Amino acid sequence: MRSLGPVLVVLAVITVLWYAAAVWLNSAWVYDQAVRAEAEPPSFGQLVPLTINQERPVLPTPHQVVSELVGSTFGMSITSKKSLVYHGWITVSATLLGFVMGTLLGIMLAVGIIHNRAMDLSVMPWAIASQTIPILAIAPMIIVVMNSMGVQGLVPKAIISAFLSFFPVLVGMVKGLRSPDHMQLDLLATYGATKSQTLWKLRLPASMPYLFTSLKVGIAASLVGAIVGELxxxxxxxxxxxxxxxxxxxxxxxxxxxLFAAALVAAGLVAIVSWVERGTLKRMGMAR
Amino acid sequence: MKDTAAIADPVISARDLQLVFQTRDGPVQALKDVNLTINRGDFVSFIGPSGCGKTTFLRAIAALEAPTGGTLTVNGMTPDEARQKRAYGYVFQAAGLYPWRTIAGNIKLPLEIMGFSKAEQESRVSRVLDLVELTGFGKKFPWQLSGGMQQRASIARALAFDADILLMDEPFGALDEIVRDRLNEEVLKLWARTGKTICFVTHSIPEAVYLSTKIVVMSPRPGRITDVIESPLPRERPLDIRDSREFIEIAHRVREGLRAGHLDE
Structure with a gap:
């Protein structure tokens, strides 16, 4: 509760700056109209009401965005083509499918990397290279290639999501699976544990804090991937x-x-992952 | 306590054992010409300064390090074969309990890996918890226990699969003196009740003298044995035995051995 004050102050400052910017950026159109009508340029007092409620402003004002957001979220049937809930769900479903695919791919590659020296040396450079390709360049290719194979809709978008979200999971899990110290590995060696027993009983549980950190980055990246995949x-x-x-x-x-809907969805998804993380790590005695 | 030590029955035997580590600065002789026989039911302490090879020797017995020369047998087998026969339990300096498992779950870890049945696991867990006096703590998580209790749980974990050799690498090194005294007493009781062969690495002279039937004094560069002391103390040892003349004499001889090892340098 104590942090509420500063948060509100920052929010108020942002709102004021936003209105100021809207008035400034949208005024050009108002002056233009005045010139065409051969009227006197409006005074500042007349300018403000003419800039904050334009139909196609350069920069919409906060109340316009909020009312559009609320109107298209709650103001119409969720099956309507204008409903943000309808569009949001389309994007979220691709995000979630891509997130699951990316997470599984990242974990599997990480498991391969820590068990196989050849993979250790060869996979990581490719994974890093894959992330340097602008996603906007590769997304249309994936859509076109998938389309030629007869796959449309959810799956191509999910693949683009997975393409972005596997990477943080891969990096985090390689570190997490390698986090048990020598003593822990020696202990299992004295029991004659196999590699798969070591993986299931020690490496995977020990990597959970790393996994959740990666999942938070990964799910936000998934959403970006799904949105880009829709373009x-x-x-x-x-x-x-x-x-x-x-x-x-x-x-x-x-x-x-x-944009705001996308940001809210991203925040919501990250919050869900954080909530699962807190519960899981607390139950595992690893909460920090 | 029946006196099994009277009949010599070697379980660990090292002949001219050599162990050389290849490091970036060239080879390091961690063990040189180590000859030692440990009999069934012995309590053997290894004492010496850092780098004397005492932990390396223990790790070689456990097949965690491979000797580069000489022979080392455990129960007449190579260390690796002995491991597969579950010949030993290893206790490290840190308890190393998994935070995501309960105490009972941690003790089950080796049993799960070795494929014991669920019922067998349960009965073994309650038996070893009783042995280390942690009955009733099975459902607790490691963070709910003190450091000393955690280390007792890790000893229970090493005992769970009935290894007849217990290898302990400075198990109480990180605990305070009072807790350490109590755990030393408990280890002796445990040893008397189970008749196991115990190899115990320590930095502390009183700990070594109090616990052992045989004290192996080692010195560094290269790691080697400088003295092996057969303790004349009786097997049953109350804490106040540490004020007896015999105890002080043995402690003196250990100290002399350690000093001699240092003068060689």
């Missing part, structure tokens, strides 16, 4: 489609509302 499909469904159609028709309010 080249012709903008039919999903938050990415809302962003794209908004920019086609100059609907800046719609773009900003979709």
């Amino acid at each position: 080249p499909t012709g903008a039919v469904k999903g938050l990415g489609a809302r962003l794209l159609s908004g920019s086609y028709y100059g609907q800046t309010v719609q773009i900003w509302a979709a």
Whole structure:
């Protein structure tokens, strides 16, 4: 509760700055209109109401974004093509599928890397290289290739999500699976434990804190992947489609509302992972 | 306590044992010409300064290090074969309990790996918990126990699969003196009740003298044995035996041995 004050102050400052920026950026259009109408340029007092409620502003004001966000979230049936819940769910379902695929891929590669020297030397450079490719460049390729194989809709987007989310999981799990110290490994050696027993009984449980840290990065990356994956499909469904159609028709309010929806979804997903993390690590006696 | 030590029955036997580590700065002779016989039911302490090879020798017995020369047998087998026959339990300096397992779960770890049945696991857990006087703590998690209790749990874990040799590498090194005294007493009781052969690495002269039937004094660079003292103390030892003349004499001889090892340098 004590931190509420500072949080509200920061929020208020951001809001004030945002309104100021909106008035400044949107004023050009107002002056332009005045010149065309051959009227006197408006005074500052007349300018403000003309800039904060424009239909296609350069920068929408906070109340426009919030009312668009609320209106398109709660104000209509969730099956409507204008509902953010409808589009949000399309994106979230691809995000979750891609997140699961990416996490499994990351864990499997990490297990391979710590058990096999050849994989240790060869996989990591490729994994790093894969992340240096701009996702915007590779996303259309994946969509096109998958489409030619007859796969459309959810799966290609999930693959793009997985492409982004496997990497943090891979890096975190390699470190996590290697986290047990020599003494722990020696102890299992004295029992004659096999590699798979060592993996299941020691390495995997010991890697949980690392896994959850990676999952938080991974799920946010998954969402970015799903949104990017929606852009080249012709903008039919999903938050990415809302962003794209908004920019086609100059609907800046719609773009900003979709952006905020994406940010809220990301925050929500990360919060869910954090909540699972707290519960799991507490039960495992590893809470920090 | 029946006197089994009277009949010599060697369980661990080292002949001209050599162990050389290859390091970046060249080879390091960790063990040189080590000759030692440990009989069934012995309590053997290894004492010496850091780098004298006492832990290395223990690890060689446990097949965690491979000797580079000489022979080392455990129960007449190579250390690796002896491990597969579950000949020994190893207790490290840190308890090393898994935080995500209960005390009972930690003790089950070796039993699960070795494939004991569920019922057998349960009965063994309650038996060894009783042996280290932790009955009723099976459902607790490691962080709920003191350092001394954690180390007792790790001893229980090493006892669970009925190894007849217990290898202990400075098991009480990280504990305070009072806890250490009590655990020393308990280890002696445990030894009397189970008749196991115990190899015990320590830095402490009183600990070595109090516990052992045989004290092996080692010195560093290269790691070697400088003295082997057969203790004349009786097998049953109350704590106040440490004020007896015999005890002080043995402690003196150990100290002399350690000093001699240092003068060689």
